[in-house]
Amino acid sequence: MQKLQQETDRLIQTVAREGDRLSGTDRRKFLRNGLTLLGGAAAAVTTGASAEEPFLPPAVPPWSKRLGPGVVTNPYGKPSPHEAHVVRRNVPWLTADRIASISFTPLGDLKGIITPSGLTFERYHAGLPEIEPQKHRLMIHGMVDRPLILSMDDLMRFPSTSMIRFLECPANGGMEWRGAQMDKLQFTHGMLACAEWTGVLLSTILQEVGVQKGASWILAEGADGAHMARSIPMDKALDDALIVYAQNGEALRPEQGYPVRLINPGWEGNTCIKWLRRLEIGDKPWHMREETSKYTDLMADGRSREFTFVQECNSVVTNPCPEKPLKAKGKYWIEGLAWSGRGKIKAVDVSFDGGANWRQARVTGLVLPRALTRFGLEWDWDGSPALIQSRAMDETGYVQPTYAQLRQARGTNSIYHKNAIHTWRLHADGQVTNVQIS
Amino acid sequence: MSRYPEFIALICVALAGNALAENHKKPAGHYGYGKPATAEEIAGWDIDVRPDGLGLPPGSGSVEDGEMLYETHCAVCHGSFGEGVGRYPVLAGGEDTLMEDRPEKTVGSYWPYVSTLWDYIYRAMPFTAPQSLTHDETYAISAYVLYLNDLVDDDFVMTQDNMASIELPNQPNFFGPDPRPDVQNTRCMKDCKDVSKITILSEPQPTEPEAEAVVEVASAAGAMAAAEQTYKSYCSVCHAQAIAGAPALEPADWESRIAQGKDVMVRHAIEGFQGDAGVMPPKGGFVQLSDDEVSAAVDYMLQQVQQP
Numbered sequence: 001m002q003k004l005q006q007e008t009d010r011l012i013q014t015v016a017r018e019g020d021r022l023s024g025t026d027r028r029k030f031l032r033n034g035l036t037l038l039g040g041a042a043a044a045v046t047t048g049a050s051a052e053e054p055f056l057p058p059a060v061p062p063w064s065k066r067l068g069p070g071v072v073t074n075p076y077g078k079p080s081p082h083e084a085h086v087v088r089r090n091v092p093w094l095t096a097d098r099i100a101s102i103s104f105t106p107l108g109d110l111k112g113i114i115t116p117s118g119l120t121f122e123r124y125h126a127g128l129p130e131i132e133p134q135k136h137r138l139m140i141h142g143m144v145d146r147p148l149i150l151s152m153d154d155l156m157r158f159p160s161t162s163m164i165r166f167l168e169c170p171a172n173g174g175m176e177w178r179g180a181q182m183d184k185l186q187f188t189h190g191m192l193a194c195a196e197w198t199g200v201l202l203s204t205i206l207q208e209v210g211v212q213k214g215a216s217w218i219l220a221e222g223a224d225g226a227h228m229a230r231s232i233p234m235d236k237a238l239d240d241a242l243i244v245y246a247q248n249g250e251a252l253r254p255e256q257g258y259p260v261r262l263i264n265p266g267w268e269g270n271t272c273i274k275w276l277r278r279l280e281i282g283d284k285p286w287h288m289r290e291e292t293s294k295y296t297d298l299m300a301d302g303r304s305r306e307f308t309f310v311q312e313c314n315s316v317v318t319n320p321c322p323e324k325p326l327k328a329k330g331k332y333w334i335e336g337l338a339w340s341g342r343g344k345i346k347a348v349d350v351s352f353d354g355g356a357n358w359r360q361a362r363v364t365g366l367v368l369p370r371a372l373t374r375f376g377l378e379w380d381w382d383g384s385p386a387l388i389q390s391r392a393m394d395e396t397g398y399v400q401p402t403y404a405q406l407r408q409a410r411g412t413n414s415i416y417h418k419n420a421i422h423t424w425r426l427h428a429d430g431q432v433t434n435v436q437i438s
Numbered sequence: 439m440s441r442y443p444e445f446i447a448l449i450c451v452a453l454a455g456n457a458l459a460e461n462h463k464k465p466a467g468h469y470g471y472g473k474p475a476t477a478e479e480i481a482g483w484d485i486d487v488r489p490d491g492l493g494l495p496p497g498s499g500s501v502e503d504g505e506m507l508y509e510t511h512c513a514v515c516h517g518s519f520g521e522g523v524g525r526y527p528v529l530a531g532g533e534d535t536l537m538e539d540r541p542e543k544t545v546g547s548y549w550p551y552v553s554t555l556w557d558y559i560y561r562a563m564p565f566t567a568p569q570s571l572t573h574d575e576t577y578a579i580s581a582y583v584l585y586l587n588d589l590v591d592d593d594f595v596m597t598q599d600n601m602a603s604i605e606l607p608n609q610p611n612f613f614g615p616d617p618r619p620d621v622q623n624t625r626c627m628k629d630c631k632d633v634s635k636i637t638i639l640s641e642p643q644p645t646e647p648e649a650e651a652v653v654e655v656a657s658a659a660g661a662m663a664a665a666e667q668t669y670k671s672y673c674s675v676c677h678a679q680a681i682a683g684a685p686a687l688e689p690a691d692w693e694s695r696i697a698q699g700k701d702v703m704v705r706h707a708i709e710g711f712q713g714d715a716g717v718m719p720p721k722g723g724f725v726q727l728s729d730d731e732v733s734a735a736v737d738y739m740l741q742q743v744q745q746p
Binding site: 095100125126139141149150204282287298305308312391406409417434 | 464465467469479486488489492524526536537539541545549550554561565568569608611620621623627628630631632636670
């Protein structure tokens with residue numbers, strides 16, 4: 001019966017579509033034949049408009065005068081084909097290949113604070129592992145009383161918690177330390193996402209295995225070919241670290257660690273191990289490759305900071321941006337995103353003159369700790385060039401710094417943790433470019 | 439702003455707090471889910487090595503043995519002298535560059551611990567076949583990388599007992615704890631700088647062509663598109679750049695292979711092949727690929743080579 005319905009839907013669609021391409025006698029003939037084929041079920045298509053007819057008022061567009069596909073035509077819904085440009089993108093010259101590489105979230109096209117799972121930036125070190133959940137296991141061992149192996153079914157029996165938190169690669173914007181280099185918002189700030197993460201508090205699992213006295217670090221390790229691993233301090237594990245199996249209400253996407261990953265809210269995305277297979281409890285950090293050779297911050301004096309976990313307060317204007325130029329002078333809703341790994345956003349200011357004068361923006365949605373926070377303000381553009389900046393302050397009172405302040409403290413070689421005030425140059429023709437200014 | 443979101447946030451905080459408070463009441467084993475991990479099961483997965491040597495398995499390897507292994511497994515990406523091929527990591531050299539404009543961070547110039555070298559090679563290398571090396575092979579390659587950095591002599595043998603005692607020169611230059619926040623901006627609102635003195639310091643030229651979009655396999659039409667995706671995701675790692683003696687997509691590289699017939703090519707791609715110039719691991723090391731996928735990727739590569 002369902003198959004018959006699908007077939008009928010398909011035929012109605014075909015008739016309507018083909019009818020659109022024809023005109024006059026041909027069209028009437030075609031529709032008559034089509035209707036004969038379908039019987040009375042497709043009566044609505046007889047009023048279908050041709051493609052040449054206008055769509056806008058007072059005309060009625062063709063889609064308002066015919067039937068569309070039935071339910072479960074797409075059992076898993078997809079974005080409109082007209083949104084096909086809203087995709088993750090990579091920057092080929094950044095990495096040797098796409099297997100150990102990164103892609104960027106298209107921030108300029110996103111609204112609100114939740115990043116769609118399928119647009120969340122990717123970071124792989126050995127490509128995307130194809131994991132069968134029934135054969136995946138999470139092992140917890142080391143300085144514990146009860147070394148344990150959990151299946152996904154086991155894991156989902158524990159008390160569940162959800163939290164909306166951002167996820168950011170510490171290298172986000174790292175290409176800009178020496179000067180403005182990337183030409184689009186997607187590439188200056190797109191190693192960033194925010195989602196509702198659901199899973200089991202790591203502290204719950206640690207209680208279940210019985211952590212022994214003296215334990216102070218946890219090694220989290222992935223099941224990918226790189227066996228990506230990071231050392232996590234016990235304090236974070238007992239605070240808010242979450243073993244996650246769902247993102248935005250559904251099972252994690254493979255790109256985000258299916259079937260299970262770690263989320264350390266507000267901390268380096270790199271510590272949020274995907275495809276999590278093992279937690280080892282110990283009394284010292286392990287100094288893995290991703291916390292020595294990489295993800296350490298080289299200072300101007302040649303020394304390096306290690307274990308710089310927190311993603312500090314940051315913000316960026318997302319409209320306008322290079323991908324979203326302004327069309328003509330007039331009133332605009334200028335908006336952007338702010339976030340802090342230390343807690344909630346307290347205020348965001350916006351400047352249109354390169355940082356001389358600032359106006360406080362309005363926060364336009366939820367204000368959650370360690371989550372993206374959406375801000376906006378009305379601006380009347382008179383058509384003259386402008387230098388647009390945003391500056392966020394978090395609940396600790398920390399104010400997002402300037403490039404000059406960051407460079408004075410750290411030099412230009414640290415790659416990670418660049419959270420400087422960002423400048424968009426709005427040109428008189430409405431185009432927007434990425435600049436750094438004095 | 440409405441008070442409603444704050445109210446929700448308060449509830450969230452309260453609930454999270456309750457969850458943690460509740461945890462404190464639960465003894466170990468309260469839920470009893472899962473199964474105990476046996477020593478044997480743990481040993482199979484517990485691959486990490488700490489700077490103090492904890493986790494390092496028994497074994498040894500010499501610089502001499504390491505040289506041959508390095509040439510076979512590592513040099514294709516990292517270069518015979520650790521100089522790096524393309525954008526693959528440079529492993530040797532770079533001394534005294536850490537304060538320069540373009541610091542070269544290598545094992546010798548930057549890495550703090552030898553344990554990381556052993557751990558990472560065993561854990562993740564070679565790139566196309568992770569966890570395929572034995573303990574002794576890992577010792578030997580680790581020893582050879584130290585040798586490439588002039589940190590050990592050519593008769594050096596790395597063992598479980600001496601690894602932790604080898605000091606890397608840059609180790610004392612790593613420090614913690616994290617000193618941030620290390621900058622203090624203020625929230626100035628008016629006349630914070632002289633607008634007339636603002637200059638543009640840097641500005642990239644906008645580029646028109648879009649950066650390469652990530653292709654979704656499911657939306658790619660037709661079998662050849664799927665084969666192209668297989669090639670790009672897996673085969674191109676070596677074949678795009680003629681790494682490990684792999685034929686690039688150049689007609690000259692393929693003449694002799696095409697002469698052997700497609701069946702031979704597909705068999706070599708699936709089962710692996712040791713040639714004079716290099717080695718093709720079975721399915722390029724991506725054993726999760728089906729035989730059909732590998733065969734289709736060979737078709738795609740042939741099509742690329744043979745098209746006018």
